Every structure is written in structure tokens, then in C-alpha cells.
Amino acid sequence: MVKHIVLTGGAGFIGSHVAEHFFHAYPQAQLTIIDKMTYAADIDNLRSIIQDPRVRLAVGDICDYAFVSRYIAEADLVIHAAAESHVDNSFGNSLPFTMTNVYGTHVILEACRLHKTPRIIHVSTDEVYGEVLEGANDESAPMNPTNPYSASKAGAEMILRGFLNCYRMPIVIVRANNIFGIRQFPEKIIPKFSLLLHKGMKLTIHGDGSNRRHFLAAQDFAEALQLLVEKGVIGEAYNIGSEDEFTNNEVAAMLCAQFGYDPKDWVTYVEDRPFNDRRYALHFEKIKALGWRQNRSITNMISDVVQWYRDHADRYEYYLRSPEFLGLKK
Numbered sequence: 001m002v003k004h005i006v007l008t009g010g011a012g013f014i015g016s017h018v019a020e021h022f023f024h025a026y027p028q029a030q031l032t033i034i035d036k037m038t039y040a041a042d043i044d045n046l047r048s049i050i051q052d053p054r055v056r057l058a059v060g061d062i063c064d065y066a067f068v069s070r071y072i073a074e075a076d077l078v079i080h081a082a083a084e085s086h087v088d089n090s091f092g093n094s095l096p097f098t099m100t101n102v103y104g105t106h107v108i109l110e111a112c113r114l115h116k117t118p119r120i121i122h123v124s125t126d127e128v129y130g131e132v133l134e135g136a137n138d139e140s141a142p143m144n145p146t147n148p149y150s151a152s153k154a155g156a157e158m159i160l161r162g163f164l165n166c167y168r169m170p171i172v173i174v175r176a177n178n179i180f181g182i183r184q185f186p187e188k189i190i191p192k193f194s195l196l197l198h199k200g201m202k203l204t205i206h207g208d209g210s211n212r213r214h215f216l217a218a219q220d221f222a223e224a225l226q227l228l229v230e231k232g233v234i235g236e237a238y239n240i241g242s243e244d245e246f247t248n249n250e251v252a253a254m255l256c257a258q259f260g261y262d263p264k265d266w267v268t269y270v271e272d273r274p275f276n277d278r279r280y281a282l283h284f285e286k287i288k289a290l291g292w293r294q295n296r297s298i299t300n301m302i303s304d305v306v307q308w309y310r311d312h313a314d315r316y317e318y319y320l321r322s323p324e325f326l327g328l329k330k
């Protein structure tokens with residue numbers, strides 16, 4: 001029985017969905033959320049659970065060993081989701097990516113090793129495999145990262161492999177597709193475009209908009225994590241994928257449709273970023289064999305998700321006023 005969960009990055013987008021899910025899935029467990037509260041975090045993301053005495057928010061940096069060790073000492077499950085997560089930022093200044101994603105993961109692993117944590121889930125990404133133009137990667141595919149963000153996530157996995165090999169630590173790795181849902185910071189395509197359209201502003205797409213991504217609901221992802229806590233084989237990596245694949249142009253059109261707008265009038269194109277993977281794709285038979293299913297689709301959820309961003313537009317007002325943030329100025 002899980003008694004005390006430590007979740008890193010729980011005040012961010014995915015972390016907050018994972019926090020909610022595990023709070024309800026393990027009603028007897030304490031939940032300690034470690035989060036540095038970077039620009040991507042918001043205390044409001046935890047509004048539904050933060051007042052409960054079972055939940056504690058520890059504000060601090062995963063790179064601070066003394067800080068994380070104190071909390072990990074009490075945990076029988078550690079879910080490590082904290083990261084610098086936005087690829088575009090990693091083209092600007094990639095050093096925080098290596099610091100948090102590689103060194104921070106190393107710190108978490110070292111604390112787990114010292115305290116003999118019985119279960120560790122490491123949240124990685126499909127981007128560690130790099131671009132996949134056709135077909136899909138299963139978990140045995142080599143890592144081939146193509147940008148500073150994915151390189152730092154692959155670096156974290158390398159440290160983790162060393163720990164797995166030397167100390168046989170009880171770690172399960174998850175590599176997921178793009179995740180969508182409410183509470184995502186509007187640097188990512190769905191919240192950003194929803195808010196721009198809500199404000200009556202045009203959308204800017206990098207390149208020609210033909211880049212493709214798979215989209216998985218945050219709740220489906222949280223359910224997969226629970227299954228892996230209970231049934232995941234130690235030392236294994238599991239892809240968590242979605243059947244829903246769309247180009248950026250299709251995502252823009254889907255969002256315009258929510259506002260009754262014709263994309264021809266609302267989409268503009270800007271120069272692409274230095275390198276923009278055209279497609280990522282996963283085989284996810286391994287987690288399906290454990291009983292996981294994708295239960296939600298973006299087409300069914302998009303109107304509720306867009307409505308949430310419209311209802312919470314004030315929260316992001318500051319960023320929507322910044323041309324730099326909107327990608328309109330260097």
C-alpha cells in the first residue's frame with residue numbers, strides 16, 4: 001500500500017493532473033509536491049487538493065540535495081516530473097535545461113538511492129527518440145535527441161541507466177507523446193492559440209504548419225502512471241501514446257472552428273525555429289499489454305479545454321501582452 005508519494009513538478013501542467021489523480025486513487029496516502037514554482041507553475045493548478053491535510057507543497061529546487069533528501073526520506077513512491085519542458089526556450093538558453101533535467105534528476109536518484117525508495121517513476125518524453133518521419137518507435141529504439149530539451153531528457157535517462165545497472169534501483173521510465181489539457185502554460189500550442197483567438201489576435205505558426213504531433217489527454221497519462229506504479233516492470237521503459245495525430249495547421253483549424261473563425265483569416269506563418277522535428281511517433285503495445293487504454297480523444301475534449309482557457313484568460317494576460325512571448329520579436 002502506498003503511504004507517502006513525493007511528486008516533483010506537481011504545480012506544473014502534467015504534474016497537477018498527476019497530483020489530482022493520485023490524490024484520489026490513493027485516498028490513504030500523503031502527497032508531497034516538490035516544485036520550484038518557475039514561470040510554468042501555478043499554485044492555482046493545485047486548487048482542488050491543496051487545502052487537504054494530506055497534501056503538502058514544498059517549494060524548492062530539485063537540484064538542492066539537502067532539500068529533496070528530507071522529503072524523499074519519507075516516501076515510498078517518487079514520481080519525478082519536474083523539468084524545464086519547453087523546446088523553444090531551450091534554443092535560447094539551454095543551460096537551465098541541463099541543470100534541472102540532468103543534474104536535478106541525478107539529485108533525485110541519489111536521494112532515492114540513499115533512502116532506498118521502493119518505487120520510482122521517471123517521466124521522460126517521446127522526444128528522446130528524435131524525429132520519426134514514418135512508422136513509430138518502440139521502447140527498444142535508440143535515443144537520438146535533436147534539440148537541447150530532448151538532449152537533456154535523454155541525458156537524464158543515461159544517468160538513470162547507470163543507477164539501474166549499478167544499484168538495481170526500482171525505477172520505471174515513461175516516455176509520452178504530447179500531452180494536452182487544462183492548466184498548460186500558454187507557450188504550448190493549444191493554450192496559446194486558444195488564448196490568442198479569445199483575445200481576437202492572429203495565430204503565428206512556425207514554418208509551414210505541416211509538423212505533426214500526437215496528442216494524449218493529461219488524465220489518460222495520469223491513469224497510465226498509476227498502472228505503471230502497480231504493474232510496471234522495474235528497469236523497463238514504457239511508451240504512452242495516442243492515436244490522435246494532427247499537423248499544426250490542423251490544430252489551428254480545430255481551434256479556429258471553436259471560435260467560428262476561418263483559419264485563412266486567422267493564421268500567419270513565421271520563420272521556423274532552428275530545428276523543428278517534423279514528427280514523433282510511438283508504438284505503445286507494451287503498456288496496452290498491461291491493460292492501459294487511451295480513453296479520451298482531443299476531438300471530444302477540445303471544446304471543454306478551449307472553454308477553460310477562455311474562462312481563465314486573466315491568469316495569462318501578462319504573457320499575452322508580450323511580443324517576445326508571442327514569438328513576434330527576437
Ligand SMILES: NC(=O)c1ccc[n+]([C@@H]2O[C@H](COP(=O)([O-])OP(=O)(O)OC[C@H]3O[C@@H](n4cnc5c(N)ncnc54)[C@H](O)[C@@H]3O)[C@@H](O)[C@H]2O)c1
Nearest residue numbers: 009011012013014036037038040041062082083085178179
Ligand atoms: N507537456 C508535454 O507534452 C510532455 C510530453 C511528454 C513528457 N513531458 C514531460 O512531463 C514532465 C512535465 O511536463 P509539463 O508539460 O507539465 O511541464 P511544465 O513546464 O508545465 O511543469 C514543470 C514543473 O516543474 C517545475 N520545475 C522546473 N524546474 C524545477 C526545479 N529545478 N526544481 C523543482 N521544480 C522545478 C516547474 O515549476 C513546473 O511546475 C516533464 O518532465 C516533461 O519533460 C511533457
